[in-house]
Amino acid sequence: MKDLINEIKESIVFLGFIENGHERVVGTGFLIQVENIFHLVTAKHVVENNFENLVVFLNSKQFQKPSAKPLKLIYDGGFRWIRHKNPEIDIAILPFLLGNDDKVKFIPDNLIPKDLSEIHELIDVFYLSYQPGLNDLKKDGGVNPIIRKGVISRMNNDNTFFIDGSAFPGNSGSPVFLFPTPIKINNNGFMIGGPMNVQLLGVMGAYISYQDVAISQQTKKPKVIFEENTGLSLIYSTKSLSELIESDEFRNQVDLIKKNLNLSPAAPAQPEQPKQAAPTAPEEKKNQ
Numbered sequence: 001m002k003d004l005i006n007e008i009k010e011s012i013v014f015l016g017f018i019e020n021g022h023e024r025v026v027g028t029g030f031l032i033q034v035e036n037i038f039h040l041v042t043a044k045h046v047v048e049n050n051f052e053n054l055v056v057f058l059n060s061k062q063f064q065k066p067s068a069k070p071l072k073l074i075y076d077g078g079f080r081w082i083r084h085k086n087p088e089i090d091i092a093i094l095p096f097l098l099g100n101d102d103k104v105k106f107i108p109d110n111l112i113p114k115d116l117s118e119i120h121e122l123i124d125v126f127y128l129s130y131q132p133g134l135n136d137l138k139k140d141g142g143v144n145p146i147i148r149k150g151v152i153s154r155m156n157n158d159n160t161f162f163i164d165g166s167a168f169p170g171n172s173g174s175p176v177f178l179f180p181t182p183i184k185i186n187n188n189g190f191m192i193g194g195p196m197n198v199q200l201l202g203v204m205g206a207y208i209s210y211q212d213v214a215i216s217q218q219t220k221k222p223k224v225i226f227e228e229n230t231g232l233s234l235i236y237s238t239k240s241l242s243e244l245i246e247s248d249e250f251r252n253q254v255d256l257i258k259k260n261l262n263l264s265p266a267a268p269a270q271p272e273q274p275k276q277a278a279p280t281a282p283e284e285k286k287n288q
Contacts, residue, residue, distance in 0.1 A: 001180065004198060005147070008177070010105040012145045014057040014130045014137070015046055015173070018068060023057060023137050028130045028145065028174040028204075031106040034245055037095055037257055038106060041241065042173030043205055044083055044092040051081070056096070057137055059103040064141030067102060079257070082250045088158070089240045090172075090205040093250065095257055103142075107175065112200045114242045119201060123152045124179035125163055127204060129171040149179060150233070159237045160205075167207035167233040174204040176235050202235040 011032075016025035027046030032039050040056065047054060052072060060067040074097060081092045098104065128145040135144065150165020163176065178199040208230045216223040244250060 007105050008107070008175075008198070009128060009145060009147075010059065010103065011107050012128050012143060012175070013040065013104070014135075014143055014145075014170075015042060015054055016057065017050070017053055018055055023055075023068070025057065025130045025132075025135070025137075025170050027170060027172045028128070029056070030128075030173075030175045031096060031104055032112065033106045033108065035254055035258065037254060038098055040094045040096040041175075041203060042092060043203060043236075044081075044090045045206075046173050047081055047092050047094075057143055059142040061101050061103045066137045066142040067099075069097075073097070079253060082244060082247070082253060084240055084244045085247065085249075086240075089236055089244075090234075091203050091236050091241055091244060093241075093244060095253065107200055111177075111198060112238050112241070114239060116201070116237055116239055119152065119161075119178075120155060121152050124181065125150050125152060125165070125176050125201060126179050127165065127171075127174045127176045129167075129174040129204070132168055132170045135170075145174075153232060159239045161202070161235050161237060162208065162232050163235055164231065165233055166229065166231050167204055168229075171204055171233075172206055175200055176202045176204055200238055202237040203241065205234040205236055208232040208234060 011030050013029045013031065014025045015027045015029050016023060018024075027042055029040050029042035029046075032041055052075065054071045056069045056071060058067050058069065071094070074094060079095050081094045083089075083092050126147055126149045128147050131146040134146060137143070148165055150163040152161055153164040154162045156162070167174075178197070178201050180198050209227050210230050212226040212228065213222050214224040214226070215221065
């Protein structure tokens, strides 16, 4: 499990800006591979403001020296962010170029399920994010995301779900994974010795807030509005990510990249993808 987590951490990048020589992170992203082409995934709202100056921060093979890649280099190549056709889906994806000194991995296809029918409330999840006030690219020597654990608190009917897990500015775009466990809950009760596989379940959008309005006793009108973080976060499921990847707009851009780079389907996949640890299977037990 430790090795898998360390490899997943290397698929995480931070997005932000360089202002007066200082890094300012505004969101989190992660790398996947589609037909031997690396892509950056994040929350759509992260890349909608001043996107032409966005920089991706990632780890370098040079010890304690983070790399900063201006996305303008990709835009100048004629490539752009692809968004879901449903404007309510807060996911965006962009082809991403890697250099020889970049120390990254990608989340492989076998960790990205299209069918979430067995995902339900009370399932444990974990997510990796930039944390304001804690992460410092220079002091950390690169991208070192914080890992949090939560639980699915409600499944929605629009390919989203809520988790009981706090989100803060800079967390948007974080990948949310199924937490591996030997206990699997199904319609018959629970089973010990079920699969322990980690799976990517979705992309973090934003925290859920609530407002408390103070009314003026004199005018009877709202005087002050307090907004608080509920500790719940909205997650856009991998079903929406899969729909985006299968869209004509995305496919056309992939075909253009393959044509320009003369990529074949058999091209080697580098860098190395995270490996799943083989689970052990204790004796099966059921509780009705």
